[in-house]
Amino acid sequence: xxxxxxxxxxxxxxxxxxxxxxxxxxxxxxxxxxxxxxxxxxxxxxxxxxxxxxxxxxxxxxxxxxxxxxxx
Numbered sequence: 733x734x735x736x737x738x739x740x741x742x743x744x745x746x747x748x749x750x751x752x753x754x755x756x757x758x759x760x761x762x763x764x765x766x767x768x769x770x771x772x773x774x775x776x777x778x779x780x781x782x783x784x785x786x787x788x789x790x791x792x793x794x795x796x797x798x799x800x801x802x803x804x
Contacts, residue, residue: 733788734760737777741799744776750796754789 733752753768759782760768783791
């Protein structure tokens with residue numbers, strides 16, 4: 733998740749596999765973002781708010797579940 737990402741969850745059709753990277757308080761550094769980009773991660777936004785580290789993962793899992801249904 734990235735608050736400045738242009739891609740929204742609603743634009744993704746069928747993700748296939750999902751890996752969520754949760755950053756530290758204060759956000760990812762530019763180096764972190766470059767490494768994640770190089771590893772093939774896509775920045776997705778859920779809106780302008782910044783989530784806390786302990787809630788970002790569960791919030792994304794809930795959003796994925798709401799968008800795509802039960803995990804198989």
